[in-house]
Amino acid sequence: MPTLASSSQIPDQTGRTVVITGAASGIGRSAASALAMRGARVILAVRDQAKGRAAARDMGGRAEVRALDLASLASIREFAEGLREPVDVLVNNAGAMTAARQETRDGFESQLGVNHLGHFALTNLLLDRITGRVVTISSSAHRSAHIDFEDLQWERRPYRPFGAYGQSKLANLLFTSELQRRLAEAGSPVIATAAHPGWASTGFRITSGNRLFDTLVAFSTPFLAHGPEGGALPTLLASTGDVPAGGFAGPSRFGGVRGPAALAEPSGRTKDPGIARRLWEVSERLTGTEFPLTADAPAGPRTP
Numbered sequence: 001m002p003t004l005a006s007s008s009q010i011p012d013q014t015g016r017t018v019v020i021t022g023a024a025s026g027i028g029r030s031a032a033s034a035l036a037m038r039g040a041r042v043i044l045a046v047r048d049q050a051k052g053r054a055a056a057r058d059m060g061g062r063a064e065v066r067a068l069d070l071a072s073l074a075s076i077r078e079f080a081e082g083l084r085e086p087v088d089v090l091v092n093n094a095g096a097m098t099a100a101r102q103e104t105r106d107g108f109e110s111q112l113g114v115n116h117l118g119h120f121a122l123t124n125l126l127l128d129r130i131t132g133r134v135v136t137i138s139s140s141a142h143r144s145a146h147i148d149f150e151d152l153q154w155e156r157r158p159y160r161p162f163g164a165y166g167q168s169k170l171a172n173l174l175f176t177s178e179l180q181r182r183l184a185e186a187g188s189p190v191i192a193t194a195a196h197p198g199w200a201s202t203g204f205r206i207t208s209g210n211r212l213f214d215t216l217v218a219f220s221t222p223f224l225a226h227g228p229e230g231g232a233l234p235t236l237l238a239s240t241g242d243v244p245a246g247g248f249a250g251p252s253r254f255g256g257v258r259g260p261a262a263l264a265e266p267s268g269r270t271k272d273p274g275i276a277r278r279l280w281e282v283s284e285r286l287t288g289t290e291f292p293l294t295a296d297a298p299a300g301p302r303t304p
């Protein structure tokens with residue numbers, strides 16, 4: 001059973017290139033820093049380049065900063081077009097929660113748009129250059145969520161911030177399982193894995209709409225949650241450890257809240273292949289991107 005108690009235990013990453021979204025802060029920054037320290041070339045895919053450059057300066061090894069706003073399909077395309085070299089691991093880490101309904105540049109409800117659709121498009125656009133893994137960061141919030149195909153973008157229902165967040169995080173896991181199914185069908189050696197950080201004290205803010213609940217969570221987080229280094233352990237395990245295709249990593253103690261990373265069990269809702277396939281098809285239509293590999297051309301970088 002693969003486990004990870006400290007980032008210093010990850011294997012040597014020399015010669016590997018890892019792209020991490022949202023790596024200017026929190027868990028993404030911590031994971032990028034650990035990978036760079038172990039020899040990886042890390043590409044910090046961030047929306048605020050000054051913040052990204054400051055983070056890169058603090059990292060021990062080779063860290064580069066590139067602009068990526070997951071709330072814009074144009075920015076995602078530009079990022080993918082600018083990255084022509086092979087990528088060993090793509091870590092879909094960035095995420096946000098918003099108290100009121102907002103829209104991305106392309107008119108998607110912002111939590112679904114950034115957390116799921118942005119990473120969906122990014123993965124499809126980079127997949128012919130990825131040689132190892134696609135790792136997507138979900139949350140325990142997926143457990144109480146469901147995908148509402150009749151109102152995916154919260155246009156007809158009263159907006160529930162936590163409901164929208166949970167839906168986007170359930171979408172992350174359904175995406176991982178359908179991506180893995182497609183990779184296997186295409187005969188690709190690339191695998192899809194997922195992780196959740198438990199509860200980590202980062203820049204992330206719960207904005208459930210209930211002010212008392214949000215204040216209590218914000219107040220107790222520094223005392224009860226682990227730090228970004230602990231929150232990054234499941235990401236590092238899913239990115240570098242002996243995790244099976246489609247595997248899900250998370251903290252192993254206190255009901256999955258903190259502690260060393262190990263394999264975790266996602267909710268039953270992530271295991272419905274019909275829902276995963278339907279979400280994939282809807283996401284393809286919304287983003288105008290599709291799975292690029294076929295059994296004839298299963299993997300490997302293509303010459304531009």
Ligand SMILES: NC(=O)c1ccc[n+]([C@@H]2O[C@H](COP(=O)([O-])OP(=O)(O)OC[C@H]3O[C@@H](n4cnc5c(N)ncnc54)[C@H](OP(=O)(O)O)[C@@H]3O)[C@@H](O)[C@H]2O)c1
Nearest residue numbers: 022025026027069070071093094095139199200202203204
């Ligand atoms: N912290 C927790 O307890 C917890 C629990 C469950 C799941 N998670 C998940 O863990 C992941 C990392 O979160 P975190 O705790 O490290 O929070 P964080 O410190 O707020 O980091 C989130 C990162 O996502 C980036 N981001 C947000 N919107 C973006 C966009 N449109 N384009 C590009 N980047 C964007 C942010 O960029 P800026 O730096 O520019 O703001 C930030 O760097 C998220 O997917 C989150 O849902 C966290």
